Amino acid sequence: MIDIRNLTKRFAQHTAVDDLSFQVQPGEVLGFLGPNGAGKSTTMKMLTGFLAPTSGTASILGCDIQTQTLKAQRQIGYLPEGAPCYGDMTVRGFLEFIAEVRGFRGAEKALRVQRAVEQVELEKVLEQSIETLSKGFKRRVGLAQAILHDPRVLILDEPTDGLDPNQKHQVRQLIQGLARDKIVIISTHILEEVTALCTRAVVIAQGRLLADGTPLELESRSRYHQAVTLVADEALDQAALAALPGVAGVEENAREHSLSVLAQPGEVIFPQVNALIAERSWKVKELNVERGRLDEVFRTLTRGEQP
Numbered sequence: 001m002i003d004i005r006n007l008t009k010r011f012a013q014h015t016a017v018d019d020l021s022f023q024v025q026p027g028e029v030l031g032f033l034g035p036n037g038a039g040k041s042t043t044m045k046m047l048t049g050f051l052a053p054t055s056g057t058a059s060i061l062g063c064d065i066q067t068q069t070l071k072a073q074r075q076i077g078y079l080p081e082g083a084p085c086y087g088d089m090t091v092r093g094f095l096e097f098i099a100e101v102r103g104f105r106g107a108e109k110a111l112r113v114q115r116a117v118e119q120v121e122l123e124k125v126l127e128q129s130i131e132t133l134s135k136g137f138k139r140r141v142g143l144a145q146a147i148l149h150d151p152r153v154l155i156l157d158e159p160t161d162g163l164d165p166n167q168k169h170q171v172r173q174l175i176q177g178l179a180r181d182k183i184v185i186i187s188t189h190i191l192e193e194v195t196a197l198c199t200r201a202v203v204i205a206q207g208r209l210l211a212d213g214t215p216l217e218l219e220s221r222s223r224y225h226q227a228v229t230l231v232a233d234e235a236l237d238q239a240a241l242a243a244l245p246g247v248a249g250v251e252e253n254a255r256e257h258s259l260s261v262l263a264q265p266g267e268v269i270f271p272q273v274n275a276l277i278a279e280r281s282w283k284v285k286e287l288n289v290e291r292g293r294l295d296e297v298f299r300t301l302t303r304g305e306q307p
């Protein structure tokens with residue numbers, strides 16, 4: 001388990017992380033969300049022992065990161081923001097160097113490097129210098145160094161930042177594969193990543209915890225949770241839809257030629273909407289019940305919190 005208690009970091013007068021407490025259990029992939037400057041990287045640096053907290057504690061699988069730093073760090077694979085690597089080294093040279101830093105020698109070192117290379121599919125670029133790689137491959141090299149010692153905890157700071165959609169997909173698949181038997185914390189401001197990867201999400205802004213729940217729980221805070229969206233060629237009777245029991249309102253989406261019928265909190269309105277469609281014989285081309293929109297929840301949560 002990762003146990004974060006009252007973690008606080010002050011830089012001069014500025015509080016970057018403010019009394020943060022939460023826990024992460026094995027098997028969880030935690031999305032660590034927040035707008036720019038929210039304190040995500042600072043928290044991750046404290047969790048991995050690269051920055052000392054002003055106050056509070058963090059322990060990794062029972063090891064306090066401040067008093068048992070090396071023991072805790074042995075359990076952690078860390079991909080820092082931007083995945084800094086030594087650009088003039090070849091991929092193989094860099095991974096062998098990291099393996100040595102991690103204390104592996106001889107056949108064990110070769111085996112560790114080979115396994116990491118296979119896991120993140122770096123075979124084709126092994127002899128290439130890191131600075132000549134594409135962003136996606138650089139990120140893979142960062143991931144390879146993070147998993148080389150088969151850590152039980154992975155802390156990944158914006159692992160897909162700056163990647164194209166195909167590379168994002170690949171890196172997410174990789175993380176999903178790696179996550180099976182580990183604790184994973186991923187910082188991101190890409191909300192689709194949370195839906196695609198995470199079992200739980202923690203939202204922070206200005207260093208403070210604003211929300212903690214499964215993606216589904218967060219989506220259910222959205223005003224679009226249980227909304228029914230209809231696409232039809234003909235104009236629909238919005239007043240009749242708005243008058244249905246449990247309906248909070250109707251929104252017209254001009255760009256998509258669709259209507260979203262919003263549900264009051266805790267209400268399920270699909271049956272009523274469906275019955276009205278049948279009663280009026282509307283020719284509806286598409287009908288969707290929404291889970292909720294994370295981007296809207298994120299904006300509502302963090303509104304006014306940004307500097």
Ligand SMILES: Nc1ncnc2c1ncn2[C@@H]1O[C@H](COP(=O)(O)OP(=O)(O)OP(=O)(O)O)[C@@H](O)[C@H]1O
Pocket residue numbers: 011014015016034035036037038039040041042043081189
């Ligand atoms: N070494 C430092 N000295 C002074 N202030 C710092 C330092 N590191 C971070 N900060 C400040 O702390 C706050 C949190 O920064 P942090 O990098 O943790 O945010 P973040 O959530 O990771 O942001 P982003 O999404 O932009 O990466 C910011 O206001 C930042 O300017």
